Amino acid sequence: MQTEFLKDQLVHPIRIPTPFAVGDVFSYLITDDKIVLVDAGQYTEEAFEVLDDRFHEHGLSLEDLDEIWLTHGHPDHFGQAARLADRADAIVFGHPKERANFAGNDDGDLFEDFFQKHNIPSKFTSKMVEQLDWLQQFQLPIEPEWINEGDELTSGEMTAMVQHTPGHAPGHVVFNTNRDMMFGGDLLLAHISTNALINFDPDTGNRNKSLLQYRRSLQWMRKQQGIVLPGHGEIIEKASEVADHHLEEHEKRYQKIRRLLQEPMSLMELSYNMFPDAIKEGAIFLVLSEVLGYLDWGIEEGAIHLDESQMIYRVA
Numbered sequence: 001m002q003t004e005f006l007k008d009q010l011v012h013p014i015r016i017p018t019p020f021a022v023g024d025v026f027s028y029l030i031t032d033d034k035i036v037l038v039d040a041g042q043y044t045e046e047a048f049e050v051l052d053d054r055f056h057e058h059g060l061s062l063e064d065l066d067e068i069w070l071t072h073g074h075p076d077h078f079g080q081a082a083r084l085a086d087r088a089d090a091i092v093f094g095h096p097k098e099r100a101n102f103a104g105n106d107d108g109d110l111f112e113d114f115f116q117k118h119n120i121p122s123k124f125t126s127k128m129v130e131q132l133d134w135l136q137q138f139q140l141p142i143e144p145e146w147i148n149e150g151d152e153l154t155s156g157e158m159t160a161m162v163q164h165t166p167g168h169a170p171g172h173v174v175f176n177t178n179r180d181m182m183f184g185g186d187l188l189l190a191h192i193s194t195n196a197l198i199n200f201d202p203d204t205g206n207r208n209k210s211l212l213q214y215r216r217s218l219q220w221m222r223k224q225q226g227i228v229l230p231g232h233g234e235i236i237e238k239a240s241e242v243a244d245h246h247l248e249e250h251e252k253r254y255q256k257i258r259r260l261l262q263e264p265m266s267l268m269e270l271s272y273n274m275f276p277d278a279i280k281e282g283a284i285f286l287v288l289s290e291v292l293g294y295l296d297w298g299i300e301e302g303a304i305h306l307d308e309s310q311m312i313y314r315v316a
């Protein structure tokens with residue numbers, strides 16, 4: 001795509017294959033006064049070699065890396081950062097609400113409590129725990145320098161404001177640059193509608209209302225000009241259109257769930273009603289994340305009631 005940022009040769013997308021269902025992940029090389037990577041791919045030899053090759057194509061070696069800016073602490077984005085940073089003596093930046101993710105803490109106990117409270121059958125919980133364990137091999141723990149909303153990073157000519165955009169992950173950030181584009185991480189993806197995952201606040205251990213956070217982050221995004229360089233999929237030229245589309249899809253699903261809850265149901269029953277095929281295909285964690293998001297929404301609005309003695313939801 002011939003946009004300004006590509007013409008000025010400052011930012012170079014690097015497509016990295018992943019072992020994950022989401023497909024390839026994009027890392028972005030900035031060749032400014034400093035050499036910066038936005039996200040670093042997962043910890044695999046293949047990802048390392050792709051980066052090494054692409055650095056060489058630009059007349060650079062991985063040792064030239066000055067800084068790594070991390071959008072969030074999922075393995076496909078941060079897994080390899082520690083290895084690269086060690087090698088180049090580079091500084092890594094990330095948001096403190098990702099502390100648990102960056103440290104490789106899988107929040108296993110918090111998830112187990114949550115599943116138990118909601119009577120999720122053990123065949124599913126053991127599968128989810130297995131999936132969490134499997135992810136560990138694709139990341140090295142790291143403690144970055146902390147950045148917060150409003151902080152500014154710079155590579156030289158380019159500066160980027162840190163915007164905290166939780167929902168997909170508690171400390172997800174967008175790097176909003178002075179060049180009519182932003183590094184969007186997994187906030188806005190053209191091909192995936194809801195991606196607000198079940199997650200916990202690392203400071204309190206409380207479960208975040210991640211869909212509500214995510215919708216607030218999308219509300220911010222829809223007001224932004226400029227293009228979005230995402231973590232996966234096509235470059236997004238009109239952030240507002242894609243954000244609006246996702247917000248409308250949420251609204252439709254929310255209304256559907258309110259209709260279904262004329263009949264009282266547990267989280268698991270409602271999940272079967274909404275997404276039976278996805279559950280069969282093994283995407284139980286995504287399904288529970290999604291359905292729970294709408295339940296949080298309904299409870300916050302007073303439209304849905306939760307009977308906590310039996311963990312049964314119904315319309316209020």
Ligand SMILES: [Zn+2]
Binds near residue numbers: 168169
């Ligand atoms: Zn992610």
Ligand SMILES: [Zn+2]
Binds near residue numbers: 025074076232
């Ligand atoms: Zn991702």
